[in-house]
Amino acid sequence: MERIPILKMGEYLLVTIQVDMHDRLAMTLQDDLTAKIVAARARGVLIDISALEIVDSFIGRMLADIAGMSRVLDAETVVVGMRPAVAITLVELGLSLTGVRTALNVERGMELLRRRIAGRNEDDAGSA
Amino acid sequence: MPVLLSEEHQIRQPEDVVLVRQAVRQKAVELGFNLVDQTKLVTAASELARNTLQYGGGGTLRLESLVDGLRRGLRLTFADEGPGIADIEQAMRDGFSTAGGLGLGLSGARRLSNEFHIDSRPGEGTRISITRWR
Ligand SMILES: Nc1ncnc2c1ncn2[C@@H]1O[C@H](COP(=O)(O)OP(=O)(O)OP(=O)(O)O)[C@@H](O)[C@H]1O
Ligand SMILES: [Mg+2]
Numbered sequence: 110m111e112r113i114p115i116l117k118m119g120e121y122l123l124v125t126i127q128v129d130m131h132d133r134l135a136m137t138l139q140d141d142l143t144a145k146i147v148a149a150r151a152r153g154v155l156i157d158i159s160a161l162e163i164v165d166s167f168i169g170r171m172l173a174d175i176a177g178m179s180r181v182l183d184a185e186t187v188v189v190g191m192r193p194a195v196a197i198t199l200v201e202l203g204l205s206l207t208g209v210r211t212a213l214n215v216e217r218g219m220e221l222l223r224r225r226i227a228g229r230n231e232d233d234a235g236s237a
Numbered sequence: 238m239p240v241l242l243s244e245e246h247q248i249r250q251p252e253d254v255v256l257v258r259q260a261v262r263q264k265a266v267e268l269g270f271n272l273v274d275q276t277k278l279v280t281a282a283s284e285l286a287r288n289t290l291q292y293g294g295g296g297t298l299r300l301e302s303l304v305d306g307l308r309r310g311l312r313l314t315f316a317d318e319g320p321g322i323a324d325i326e327q328a329m330r331d332g333f334s335t336a337g338g339l340g341l342g343l344s345g346a347r348r349l350s351n352e353f354h355i356d357s358r359p360g361e362g363t364r365i366s367i368t369r370w371r
Contacts, residue, residue, distance in 0.1 A: 129258060131251040132287070163258065163276055165283040166341045194276040202280060202345035203331055 113138045115145050120152040121222060122184075123215075127160045135171045142175055146182045153222035154179050157215055159190025169204040176209045185225050186210065189218035240312075241302040248286050248315075249295045257286040257298055261313065264300050268309050270371055278311060278369050281349040284342035285315045285365055291336065293317025293363055303368065310351075310370040318362040325357055 111134060116123040122145055124138070146154065156172065158164065164172075176186040187210045199206070210225075212218035246257055261282040265275040282298070289296040296317030303310035322328045329347065334340035343365075347353040350367035357363040 129255050131255045133251050162262070163280045163283060165280050165287075166339045166345065167283075167287060170339055192276075194273045197273055198276045198280050198349065201277065201348050202284075203341045203348065204339070204345070 110137070112141065115141060117145075117149050117151070120150070120226075121219075122146065122149060122151045122154045123157070124154070125157040125160070129162070130168070132167055135168060139171055139175055139178075143178055143182070146179055146184050151184050152226050154184055154186040155215065155218050155222060156186065156188045157190050157218075158188060158195075159192065159214070161192070161195065164191070164195050164199055164204070166202065166204060169199065169202075169206060172209050173206060180208075185222055185229075187212050187218040187221050189213065189215055239304045241304055243299060243301045246298045246300070247295075248289045248298060248317075251290070254283060254286045254290060258283050260298075260300060261311075264302065264311055268302060268311055268371060270311070270369070274369060274371070277349040278313070281346040281367055282313055284346045285313070285367070288342050288365075289315045289317045289363075293319030295319075296362075305370075308370050310368050312366060312368040314364065314366040316362065316364045321359040321361050321363055322355075322357040323359050325355055329355070 113124060113126060172188055179186045189212045191211060210221065212221050246260055247253060248257060258279050262275060262279050265278045270278065286298060294317060296315060299314040301312040303312055327333055329343050331344045332340040346367060351370050352368040354366045
C-alpha cells in the first residue's frame with residue numbers, strides 16, 4: 110500500500126509530505142505516526158509541508174489532530190514550510206490551526222523543537 | 238455569458254478528489270490566474286469535491302472557462318444525486334457539520350470564490366457552482 114515515509118532522527122521523527130495526498134493516505138499517515146511516536150519513544154515530530162500546494166479543511170484537521178495526539182504521547186509537533194499562498198488561503202477558508210506550532214523551515218523547526226523539549230526537561234527536573 | 242471551454246470529471250473515489258485538484262490547478266494556470274487565486278480555487282474545489290463524494294455519494298465536476306467582456310473567469314459546478322441538504326442556511330454556517338468535520342467546507346468555499354450558488358433538494362441532490370474572475 111502507498112504510504113508517506115516517516116524518518117527517525119535521534120529522538121525526532123521527520124515527515125516530508127511530497128505528494129498530493131488523498132484522504133485515505135492522510136489517515137494512514139496519522140495512524141502510522143501515532144504508532145511510530147510510541148515505538149520510537151519520540152520527543153518531537155517535524156512535518157515538512159513545503160511541497161504542499163494547498164491545505165484544505167481535511168489536511169488542516171489532520172495536522173491539528175497529529176499535534177494534539179503527539180502532545181498526549183509526550184511529544185511536540187512542529188509544522189514547517191507552509192507556502193505563503195497556502196497561508197493566505199487558509200485564513201480565508203477560516204482554518205486557524207489552533208494548537209499547531211509552525212516554523213519557517215526545517216532548521217527553524219528543529220531549533221524550536223530542541224528548545225521546547227529542553228524546556229520541558231527542565232520543568233520535569235524542577236518538579237521532581 | 239460565453240463559455241469558451243467546458244470539461245467534465247467524475248468524482249467516485251478519494252483519488253478523484255486529487256485529480257479534481259490537479260485539473261482545476263491546470264485550468265487556473267492556463268487562464269492566467271496568479272498563484273494566490275489558483276490556490277484559492279483549488280482549495281475551494283477540494284472542499285466541494287470531498288463533499289460531493291462524502292455526502293452526495295459521488296457526482297461530477299464541470300469546469301468552464303468564461304469570458305465576460307475583457308474579464309476571464311473559471312466556473313466550477315459540482316453536482317450529485319445524493320440526499321440533498323434540508324437546511325441550506327444551517328449547512329452554510331461556519332462550524333456546522335453532520336460528520337464531525339470542521340464545518341468549513343461550504344462556508345470556506347464561498348469565501349474563496351467571487352460567486353457562489355447552491356441548489357439542493359432533499360431526496361434529489363445538490364448542485365453547487367462557484368466562479369472566480371481574474
Ligand atoms: N453534497 C452534499 N450533499 C448532502 N449534504 C451535504 C453536501 N455538502 C455538504 N453537505 C452537508 O453540509 C454540512 C456542512 O458541509 P461542510 O463542507 O461545510 O462541512 P463538513 O464537510 O461537515 O466539514 P469540513 O468540510 O470542514 O471537513 C455537511 O456536514 C453535510 O451535512
Ligand atoms: Mg466538507
